[in-house]
Amino acid sequence: MLDHTKDQLTRELGTSGIQASAVGLGTWAIGGWMWGGTDEARSIKAVQASIDHGVTLIDTAPMYGSGVAEDIVGKAIKGRRDKVVLATKCGLVWHTQKGNHFFDTDDGPVHRYLGKDAIIYEVEQSLRRLGTDVIDHYITHWQDPTTPIAETMEALEQLKKDGKIRSIGASNTSPEDVKAYLAAGQLDAVQEEYSMVKRDLEQTHIPLVRENNVSVLSYSSLALGLLGGRMGPERTFEGDDQRRDNPRFSMSNREKVARLMEQIAPVADAHGATKAQIVIAWTLQQPGITFSLCGARDEGQAVENAKAGLIRLSEDEVRAISTAAATHLTDLDA
Numbered sequence: 001m002l003d004h005t006k007d008q009l010t011r012e013l014g015t016s017g018i019q020a021s022a023v024g025l026g027t028w029a030i031g032g033w034m035w036g037g038t039d040e041a042r043s044i045k046a047v048q049a050s051i052d053h054g055v056t057l058i059d060t061a062p063m064y065g066s067g068v069a070e071d072i073v074g075k076a077i078k079g080r081r082d083k084v085v086l087a088t089k090c091g092l093v094w095h096t097q098k099g100n101h102f103f104d105t106d107d108g109p110v111h112r113y114l115g116k117d118a119i120i121y122e123v124e125q126s127l128r129r130l131g132t133d134v135i136d137h138y139i140t141h142w143q144d145p146t147t148p149i150a151e152t153m154e155a156l157e158q159l160k161k162d163g164k165i166r167s168i169g170a171s172n173t174s175p176e177d178v179k180a181y182l183a184a185g186q187l188d189a190v191q192e193e194y195s196m197v198k199r200d201l202e203q204t205h206i207p208l209v210r211e212n213n214v215s216v217l218s219y220s221s222l223a224l225g226l227l228g229g230r231m232g233p234e235r236t237f238e239g240d241d242q243r244r245d246n247p248r249f250s251m252s253n254r255e256k257v258a259r260l261m262e263q264i265a266p267v268a269d270a271h272g273a274t275k276a277q278i279v280i281a282w283t284l285q286q287p288g289i290t291f292s293l294c295g296a297r298d299e300g301q302a303v304e305n306a307k308a309g310l311i312r313l314s315e316d317e318v319r320a321i322s323t324a325a326a327t328h329l330t331d332l333d334a
């Protein structure tokens with residue numbers, strides 16, 4: 001019987017010296033925004049169940065519910081701060097209209113802005129909401145075309161010297177952005193979308209980041225739930241759930257994914273695992289993918305995803321799943 005704390009796959013975050021579980025808990029859905037709302041008590045249980053099952057990496061952001069996800073994470077980790085590698089973000093702002101207009105929410109416009117003044121303001125807001133005095137991994141959420149990366153990096157390196165953050169990451173980057181970060185300071189990780197349905201990172205980023213010892217935190221590793229092994233035709237989405245009008249969740253895509261899942265099923269059976277767990281394990285065994293962030297809305301999903309960090313697929317199994325994905329996921333909508 002595997003021990004979920006002892007056998008949990010852990011990896012280093014870049015060259016920061018920080019070790020974290022390879023499966024990370026993502027908290028976008030916990031923030032409610034774009035996911036049809038949230039439930040605080042259920043979300044706190046999800047975070048705590050993840051930690052109890054060996055997940056140490058928790059990823060959040062101010063943007064997830066305009067502070068809601070960070071508040072919830074802060075409450076959930078009270079008394080457990082030492083067990084967690086806490087990652088949060090900056091650069092999507094609603095306290096100022098500097099930078100580059102990105103989108104509007106009910107609370108007003110959101111800008112991409114990574115100027116020094118905003119970063120210094122934002123870090124204090126996040127520290128307060130998270131109820132901590134240090135953020136282990138601080139990430140620029142989206143890139144701001146109006147501020148030179150060298151200025152952003154100077155602010156982040158200063159925060160590191162001041163002991164407010166311990167490592168630096170960048171998200172939604174181009175390879176040119178990554179090079180600019182590397183030239184200006186110590187970039188420990190990028191956070192980018194990667195899953196069986198979206199693999200362009202293998203061409204765009206993986207060679208560059210491997211060469212520079214930069215970790216990859218894959219986001220939407222379950223393709224927003226499409227790859228969870230349970231996305232039947234009957235599933236509907238409520239309220240502002242982004243999946244409502246997303247072509248990724250078309251009936252034709254669900255059928256293609258169902259055919260892929262038929263091929264994943266025997267591998268899952270062989271490991272006494274679920275299909276979602278095999279999808280996560282496969283992601284973590286792709287070259288250059290260091291951490292896999294998986295959203296979980298409740299205790300059940302949190303425990304299931306955490307336990308994926310105990311699975312080691314054979315090379316043959318990884319190859320067979322890759323072939324099945326290439327066969328069934330071609331011409332996917334979106």
Ligand SMILES: NC(=O)c1ccc[n+]([C@@H]2O[C@H](COP(=O)([O-])OP(=O)(O)OC[C@H]3O[C@@H](n4cnc5c(N)ncnc54)[C@H](OP(=O)(O)O)[C@@H]3O)[C@@H](O)[C@H]2O)c1
Pocket residue numbers: 025026027028029059060141171172191192218219220221222223224225226227228229230276277293294295296297301302304305
């Ligand atoms: N840097 C960025 O710009 C960025 C962007 C996106 C995400 N992220 C980060 O990456 C994290 C993960 O990505 P994500 O949340 O977008 O998508 P995801 O992990 O691919 O999907 C999460 C959703 O899948 C469903 N799910 C979770 N576990 C499941 C399981 N075991 N079986 C079946 N369904 C399951 C849940 O939705 P239902 O139960 O409602 O189906 C859950 O909300 C985020 O939470 C966030 O921390 C970062």
